[in-house]
Amino acid sequence: MHSNMLKALGGAALMMAALAWPAKAETTLSFSDNSANRGSRAEAMNWFADELAKRTNGELKLEIHWGQALLKGPAVAKGVGDGVADMGLVIAVYNPALNPVMLLADLPLENNDPWAATRALYELNTTHPALQSEWDNLNLKFVTTMSTGPLQMVCNDKVIDSVDDFAGVKMRGISTYSKVAQDLGANMVSVTAYETYQALDTGLIDCAIFYTYAIPAFKLPEVATDLTTLDWGALMGIAIVMNQDTWSALSPEHQAVIEQLGSEFVDVISEKVIVEKDTTLDTLKKEGAFKFHEFPAEERQKLLAAGAKYFDEWKETVTKAGIDGEAVLQHYQDLLAKWHERRKAQGYPWEG
Template sequence: MTTQSCKTALMAAGLTLALAAPSFAETVLIYGEPGPNRGARAEATQWFADQVAEQSGGDLRLDINWGGALFSEKAAVQSLRDGVADLGSVIGVYFPQDMVAYGIADLPMNNPDPWVGMKATDDLMRNNESIKANLAAQNLVYVGTYTTSAVQMGCKGPAVKTVDDIAGKKVRGVGAYGQTFRDMGANLVDMSVYEAYQGLESGLIDCTQTYSYLVAALKFDEVFDSYTFIDWGQIGALGIMMNKSMFDALTPEEQEVIMTAGEGLADEFGRIIGQANDESIKILEDKGKEIVRFSDEDRAKLTEAGQKYLDEWAGRADAAGLDGQALLQEYQDLIAKYAAEKDEQGYPWERG
């Protein structure tokens, strides 16, 4: 056999082997994240990505684009619908109509525990057929949820010790919580939580609606003189949505991996956010800041004052083809269910 014949034979054999070899195709899903790659939520998002890879045996992988590289927080829903990313983070407050169902998790009701709130929200969004249909009509699938944890208040100057102390204060507040503060006499100031440090330092605001983990993240301990545990509700319409066309293109096994990892997010983020909250409060205590806790009576007054915003939400839900009052009842029942589970069994990460 000539040298050229040998080369030809070897090439043919190699081609035959290559064609006969099994093909292991990895599916890479593009994830859009408006926020930076740091902090509690970023840690949980990376955990979700790692779970998807692990549970799929490496067949699925998430390519996370951090810091709004693909879309801003205010363009997330349209971007996910259009397939700019396969899945990504959505902040419901920016989409009051599109995310009207998810907005139930932002309402000012007696829902202070982060894990309980996330489990109730996840259960509702994952299992309610009318909500699934509402999202499907937008080419979206719900995957998993986060939360800010309970709404609290930090102040420079005199502390807010009761609901009566809110009157006359210049307060940064958002959503139905901020509107309720305004209804109770606060002068509501429109600014982002990231501007609150400067606002407090300059005297533009006296107090800011906040969440405990942000004390460390935004160095609020440098400007807060007091911290009031309102322990009211939370901003919980913050989670992962997926483009439905892409979701439907996955195998049933791959779909299950995505949804299972998403369902586990509430437990993992509950653990992370609880630890972050504790660390922030310790910083305030170590610096001798005044720590105040609202009484049950004051919380009841806030809940009563916020009721009209629940009614307004129910009206918008009805207009979107949902049964607003029925969803509110189901959500409150789920909060009670998971609160009872926590009281009886503790948090999942404490159960051994």
């Protein structure tokens, strides 16, 4: 009887220990996002979060803090590096001194197909020592990147349909595009994407250079009257990054999942940007949200010519930091050509 009791107690103890000891621990990664949870980029981020949980059987989860609730946009690079958040969205132009090489992606290149350009930048970040060192210095692991797609001009009671029309206009710009607009005579006002609605509404600015898919997401039709399709370059100095210590603590299997998702994310966000550029403009036209204006091809070439000097300026900046700017730029342009040729030969991956 005594023996049977011991066996019963031992069995109960083993069962309780098994119940108290989870088979595999769950880890929730905090993610600092700059925008609200709407629009195609937010949809792509939610896809990333869903797939991360699915492919790790719930062992890794992403908790996204939207609308700068965890870290302000300019604080993300340092904040994630310091461990305030596990992951986050870094916009290079917010910290040019921290991300000088990545700012190459914001130069106004003519080859701005969102998928090909994003693939080229993804490959540059994952293979080139200059960019890998830049992320290492910030204690960050590069995960993936994206393109906003071509930039447009949204105005309130102004029409911009030539380079001469920039003169005297109070304007919100983006990265290098702000410098070009200022060279053309615009009065640049420091306004973030998140402040653009109020700035247009109050008259602080007359116009804003903005990416297509975000125009309705930021509700700009409520405070603007005119839209000019510039199709000018793209904002691409954007990266999803992870704290290097968080990355190192993950299992090799989980690291492989994140790297695979980072690559697939390029296709997911690029498809949304490409498809939604046309559908967004079509919808805005049907809704009568703006008076639409076309920016003539010859004027667009003038825009590109006006931005050419900033390639030299970027090279000088990174060369002072001991980086061969000419070599990095040439490598990026070679990658752009490679991925543009791939697109021409095989189409987009979601079309096959």
